[in-house]
Amino acid sequence: MDYKMIENEIIPIYENENKEQLVNARELHSTMKVGRDFTNWIKDRIKKYYFIENVDYILTIAKIGERQNVIKHDYYLTIDMAKELAIVENNEIGRKIRRYFIEVEKRYRTIIESPSNIFDFMRLAIDQIEANEKEIKNIKSLSENNAKKIEEIQSKIDVTIKKEYCLASDIAEQLKIYSERKLPHSNLVGAIARQLGYKISYKHYYEDEYIAIVTDISKGSNFWQIYYKPLAVEQIVNWFNDNRQKIEYTIVYERNTKNGVKGEIKEKGFKIDEICYKIDISYNNNKY
DSSP states (O other): OOOEEEEESSSEEEEOTTOOEEEEHHHHHHHTTOSSOHHHHHHHHHHHTTOOBTTTEEEEEEEESTTSOEEEEEEEEEHHHHHHHHHHHOSHHHHHHHHHHHHHHHHHHHHHHOOOSHHHHHHHHHHHHHHHHHHHHHHHHHHHHHHHHHHHHHHHHHHHOOTTOBOHHHHHHHHTOBOTTSSBOHHHHHHHHHHTTOOTTOSSOEEOSSEEEEEOGGGOTTOEEEEEOHHHHHHHHHHHHHHHHHHEEEEEOSSOBTTBOTTSEEEEEEEETTEEEEOOHHHHHHHO
């Protein structure tokens, strides 16, 4: 986190990216001329007065030295915590520092609530410019990330979907298999693909030598389309031709009804894993 110095009269006061005014505990310790060493002093004060990390102070850890083998702990205190530490020191310099903190707080509150001169306006303007620059940087970063994701998705689509790749409906057309609704029977093709062990149930990008699963952007980011590669198309067609006689079933009317007469075909289709896939009888009776 970056700390920018905004005041430096008795002791420096910093501002972080959240516009919080903070005091470096080491500098406060040095200015108040505390007799104890810094590490023991700050740890004792935190424990004794129940100060809370990320509420009353921010702890930063840095590696220093040529070999980066020395760890340095820095504590950045809120103005309220710094004032309290100045009070409990109970000496003249501590009281002077506390008054200084109060004066700085007043000054900044006045600038924000009612800027009275050109310098106040300049200060507010600079703060706003910095905030705007930060926001622009965040938006730019987000935009770049989104552009990369779009490019990544687009590259997968460009690479994956080729002219010789087929949808399940294309394979059904090739096999001349249509559902009762007279549409290419994609569900039957999917059942055969599962028999062959293809991983067609994935709901994310996937690709192997048989299939490619990619987002269908035209239908939204949550819709995944399965494309069958030439090797898969060949295997599905061969499997169907080899197993057609075993999986085909026909149900006929056993007696005359208003829907058909005895001996006529009532239902026809293919049965895979005990699931029946009904087909268009009107088409398959003639072309099958």
